[in-house]
Amino acid sequence: MKSPVTLRIDGLSRSIGSRRIVDDVSFTLSQGELLTLVGPSGCGKSTLLRMIAGLEPNDSGRVFVDDHDITSTPPERRHIGFVFQEGSLFGHLRVDQNIAFGLKHLSRSDRTSRVEAMLELVKLSGVARRFPHQLSGGEQQRVALARALAPEPRLMLLDEPFASLDEVLRDDLGQQVAEVLRSTHTPSILVTHDRHEALSLGDRVAVMRDGRLQQVDVPEAVYDRPTNRFVAGFVGVASFLPTADELLTVVRPHQVTVTAGGDDRVVSCEFTGATRRYTVRRVDGSIVVADGPNADGLSTGDACSLTFATDQLHRVRAET
Amino acid sequence: MTATLPSFATRRSLPGWVSIVALTALVASPVIVVVSSILDPTESMWSELWATRLPGMIRDTITLALAVVGGSLVLGTGLAWLVTAYEFPARRVITWLLVTPLAVPGYVAGFVWLDTLSGPLGARGVRSIWLCAAALVITLYPYVFLFARASFKAQGADARDAARTLGVGPTRAFFRVALPMARPALAAGSALVLMEVLTDIGTVRLFNVSTVADGVMRVWFGTGDRGAAAELACLLVVSAATLIALERGLRRGARFSTRPTENPTSPITLSPGSRFGILAACIAVIIVAVALPIVRLTNWALDARRSGTDRTVAGGVWHHTSSSLVLVVATCLTCMVGGITIALLARRRGSLGRLLSRLASLGYAMPGPVVAVGALITLAAFDRTGFVPNGVVLIGSFAGLVFALSTRFMAVAFQGIDAGLDRVAPSAVASARMLGARASRVAWSVELPAARTSIIAATALLTVDLMKELPITLLLRPFGFDSLSVWVWQATSESLWEQAAVPSLVMVAVGMLAVGALLAALDRGAEVTS
Numbered sequence: 001m002k003s004p005v006t007l008r009i010d011g012l013s014r015s016i017g018s019r020r021i022v023d024d025v026s027f028t029l030s031q032g033e034l035l036t037l038v039g040p041s042g043c044g045k046s047t048l049l050r051m052i053a054g055l056e057p058n059d060s061g062r063v064f065v066d067d068h069d070i071t072s073t074p075p076e077r078r079h080i081g082f083v084f085q086e087g088s089l090f091g092h093l094r095v096d097q098n099i100a101f102g103l104k105h106l107s108r109s110d111r112t113s114r115v116e117a118m119l120e121l122v123k124l125s126g127v128a129r130r131f132p133h134q135l136s137g138g139e140q141q142r143v144a145l146a147r148a149l150a151p152e153p154r155l156m157l158l159d160e161p162f163a164s165l166d167e168v169l170r171d172d173l174g175q176q177v178a179e180v181l182r183s184t185h186t187p188s189i190l191v192t193h194d195r196h197e198a199l200s201l202g203d204r205v206a207v208m209r210d211g212r213l214q215q216v217d218v219p220e221a222v223y224d225r226p227t228n229r230f231v232a233g234f235v236g237v238a239s240f241l242p243t244a245d246e247l248l249t250v251v252r253p254h255q256v257t258v259t260a261g262g263d264d265r266v267v268s269c270e271f272t273g274a275t276r277r278y279t280v281r282r283v284d285g286s287i288v289v290a291d292g293p294n295a296d297g298l299s300t301g302d303a304c305s306l307t308f309a310t311d312q313l314h315r316v317r318a319e320t
Numbered sequence: 321m322t323a324t325l326p327s328f329a330t331r332r333s334l335p336g337w338v339s340i341v342a343l344t345a346l347v348a349s350p351v352i353v354v355v356s357s358i359l360d361p362t363e364s365m366w367s368e369l370w371a372t373r374l375p376g377m378i379r380d381t382i383t384l385a386l387a388v389v390g391g392s393l394v395l396g397t398g399l400a401w402l403v404t405a406y407e408f409p410a411r412r413v414i415t416w417l418l419v420t421p422l423a424v425p426g427y428v429a430g431f432v433w434l435d436t437l438s439g440p441l442g443a444r445g446v447r448s449i450w451l452c453a454a455a456l457v458i459t460l461y462p463y464v465f466l467f468a469r470a471s472f473k474a475q476g477a478d479a480r481d482a483a484r485t486l487g488v489g490p491t492r493a494f495f496r497v498a499l500p501m502a503r504p505a506l507a508a509g510s511a512l513v514l515m516e517v518l519t520d521i522g523t524v525r526l527f528n529v530s531t532v533a534d535g536v537m538r539v540w541f542g543t544g545d546r547g548a549a550a551e552l553a554c555l556l557v558v559s560a561a562t563l564i565a566l567e568r569g570l571r572r573g574a575r576f577s578t579r580p581t582e583n584p585t586s587p588i589t590l591s592p593g594s595r596f597g598i599l600a601a602c603i604a605v606i607i608v609a610v611a612l613p614i615v616r617l618t619n620w621a622l623d624a625r626r627s628g629t630d631r632t633v634a635g636g637v638w639h640h641t642s643s644s645l646v647l648v649v650a651t652c653l654t655c656m657v658g659g660i661t662i663a664l665l666a667r668r669r670g671s672l673g674r675l676l677s678r679l680a681s682l683g684y685a686m687p688g689p690v691v692a693v694g695a696l697i698t699l700a701a702f703d704r705t706g707f708v709p710n711g712v713v714l715i716g717s718f719a720g721l722v723f724a725l726s727t728r729f730m731a732v733a734f735q736g737i738d739a740g741l742d743r744v745a746p747s748a749v750a751s752a753r754m755l756g757a758r759a760s761r762v763a764w765s766v767e768l769p770a771a772r773t774s775i776i777a778a779t780a781l782l783t784v785d786l787m788k789e790l791p792i793t794l795l796l797r798p799f800g801f802d803s804l805s806v807w808v809w810q811a812t813s814e815s816l817w818e819q820a821a822v823p824s825l826v827m828v829a830v831g832m833l834a835v836g837a838l839l840a841a842l843d844r845g846a847e848v849t850s
Contacts, residue, residue, distance in 0.1 A: 075484040082485035102486030
């Protein structure tokens with residue numbers, strides 16, 4: 001059974017000068033779903049998010065929330081929550097005052113209990129009376145999430161909320177935030193440039209490039225059955241082998257086995273922890289990246305041969 | 321935000337310590353002298369003043385300070401918001417024009433409006449404390465404007481956008497977010513305005529308002545008792561310090577991000593009607609504060625030319641202009657050399673260096689008459705020590721005047737340069753050292769070039785301040801040395817507006833050029849400081 005659609009984007013476009021920043025983007029978001037929007041920097045993903053929030057104007061296209069057309073509604077009347085990259089907390093207000101900022105319509109006691117509930121949700125009950133600068137970067141972003149969730153928005157937009165945090169913290173916080181969003185059943189779009197974040201957190205992943213959506217699908221499909229060469233290369237390491245019919249075969253490092261001896265040659269060998277990553281030059285000159293067990297003992301310059309897991313391989317169009 | 325200062329493994333050189341301590345002592349001495357004068361009060365003066373004029377002086381000073389600071393806050397903040405948040409025709413030119421009142425001394429705007437309004441209001445009605453406050457507001461609000469504009473620009477769009485996604489419209493977002501976040505900047509701007517009000521002697525005299533600063537001048541010229549004048553001046557120091565401490569206290573733990581944002585505010589485009597409204601409001605302010613004074617001054621100047629009163633006994637307009645310019649250049653140079661020396665030396669000397677640099681900035685937080693009195697006592701002490709060569713007397717000399725002005729304005733140079741140096745990445749300094757450059761070469765080839773726009777901005781601001789400066793120049797000038805401001809003072813104290821017009825116009829013209837340089841430097845990355 002499919003959940004009802006909360007957000008529907010219909011042919012949204014925006015140009016600055018002669019450049020198409022966002023180009024004819026359409027997709028839907030269902031109740032309770034978490035969509036990750038991923039792409040290289042400058043691909044228009046943040047602009048798209050800001051257009052949905054009403055923070056940027058659009059040239060054409062429509063935005064519907066619960067079937068209401070909100071395309072020309074100002075941001076403050078859209079009931080959409082937004083978490084910015086960093087530093088958007090109000091420095092002159094304490095944590096609890098920040099969270100209460102969007103709750104002016106509630107009575108004083110309702111407001112207090114809502115703020116408390118939000119702090120509990122993001123596990124920060126102890127810091128209510130601190131100022132933002134007294135918190136760590138991760139804590140600040142959790143407060144920003146609590147502040148955006150407090151007015152119970154119809155929809156939540158997160159614009160690279162973990163970009164400024166270090167990697168260990170980022171993984172942890174990503175899972176926590178996804179958990180909070182799911183527990184409140186808030187449909188959400190999370191923008192990121194990190195493919196691991198996109199694949200691991202999203203119910204579905206949208207890949208964007210040069211203002212256009214390339215593919216919107218569940219993470220497994222985007223990884224295993226990418227629609228084109230760009231998507232295949234962006235969401236994970238891939239080698240591309242030419243085929244007779246102008247298509248390319250996508251080979252993920254785990255879909256190929258390296259064995260010693262043969263006509264191919266190891267160009268480089270990199271220790272990655274659990275496995276060894278080989279770059280192999282084949283006889284025909286093509287390059288293939290493959291993962292193998294550490295025990296293999298192959299090193300740079302060694303002769304080798306490759307075996308492909310042919311039944312798993314996927315083909316994409318040659319053009320990017 | 322202060323960057324982590326590089327502290328290298330090295331011995332701190334003794335000459336460095338000696339020069340910074342000596343320089344600080346020299347610059348801070350006038351203030352210290354005045355403040356210590358309170359330890360030995362002249363009781364007769366206090367009891368007499370208390371029984372007669374002092375209560376009124378204190379009341380007028382407080383009323384005037386509150387009115388001018390309040391008015392400047394409203395006008396300066398409001399205009400700064402309009403030019404940063406909204407798009408309208410000729411926005412850049414209007415922004416520059418809105419800062420130009422800085423070039424018009426309060427006492428010039430004062431006599432122009434005094435004469436303009438004396439028709440409808442009558443000669444008695446026009447001399448009110450409220451009109452005096454208005455004249456000061458229209459010439460001092462640019463201080464608040466500059467700080468508020470910098471703060472609104474630095475806030476960027478994120479805070480405003482965050483407020484809007486939380487259901488708060490743009491106008492309410494101004495009051496709930498932009499304004500409170502700009503509070504430190506507004507406080508800094510207000511502090512400058514406050515200092516100028518406490519310093520002012522020219523405008524208040526025009527409108528017959530007796531403030532404490534006016535009292536200091538009267539005690540000085542009336543009784544010649546420097547000690548008594550210094551004690552009275554202490555009242556100004558105490559009130560300024562109290563107000564600034566009060567604001568700091570009210571700020572509590574809140575911090576206000578001054579980190580420049582990557583997402584600058586994009587001005588909102590409004591309907592043609594609203595755009596015209598904003599433009600009209602800005603132009604109205606410009607007319608009142610700059611355009612009308614210039615038109616009237618030009619008329620008077622032409623009259624003066626026809627009647628041959630466009631010169632004084634000392635000489636014509638060129639004579640006085642060159643006096644002013646020589647004074648401005650000499651003081652600017654002194655302040656810059658001193659400011660750069662203190663900034664560079666203090667940075668590598670930890671908390672003691674910071675303390676010394678703060679001590680050297682004390683003069684700027686002191687009203688002009690206070691510094692003048694203190695400098696005079698210091699100079700007299702120097703003259704008595706016999707260190708100065710025979711026959712040379714510092715009191716009443718050009719060098720003495722430059723010294724006094726420098727002790728008050730050194731902070732403008734120092735703080736501008738220091739802010740510029742803050743932007744030099746510590747890693748750039750470290751890289752230069754690793755590449756074999758000594759500290760002095762790093763200063764010349766890495767640090768100072770990076771602070772270039774800040775140095776230009778500080779010089780421009782110094783020029784504006786020094787052109788207008790009245791109390792110190794008036795009290796300490798050498799005999800026969802008449803700067804433009806002194807000429808205006810002498811002419812206006814006899815209500816000879818026509819004669820005051822020529823020097824006023826020259827001051828305004830030089831000031832406007834400096835304001836242009838200031839704004840250009842600010843737009844290229846220099847920061848406003850206080």
